[in-house]
């Protein structure tokens with residue numbers, strides 16, 4: 001029953017792959033991290049999770065004060081990509097904390113931020 005086995009795969013939120021159940025151990029199953037990713041150095045894992053977290057703030061309808069405090073902390077990260085992403089989203093939050101019409105406002109007032117968002121992959125604009 002190969003096909004059935006394939007359907008029983010499990011999603012790893014770090015590598016983004018659907019992997020067979022046997023590639024996950026007990027705790028990894030619960031936190032959606034496969035055995036290979038579980039062996040990754042903690043700093044690498046943290047960076048993947050933090051990048052996801054920052055992208056998540058951009059998808060929210062509103063970047064809250066609590067999110068801003070978190071972004072401030074992340075902008076001081078030793079990981080330069082995380083620090084850059086966090087600083088960028090912080091700047092966006094200052095201009096337009098609400099997602100509604102954010103891109104339009106940025107296009108008009110902060111073209112530099114909009115371009116940085118595209119460059120870093122935080123948004124995908126097709127125009």
Ligand SMILES: [Zn+2]
Nearest residue numbers: 012015034037
């Ligand atoms: Zn994985």
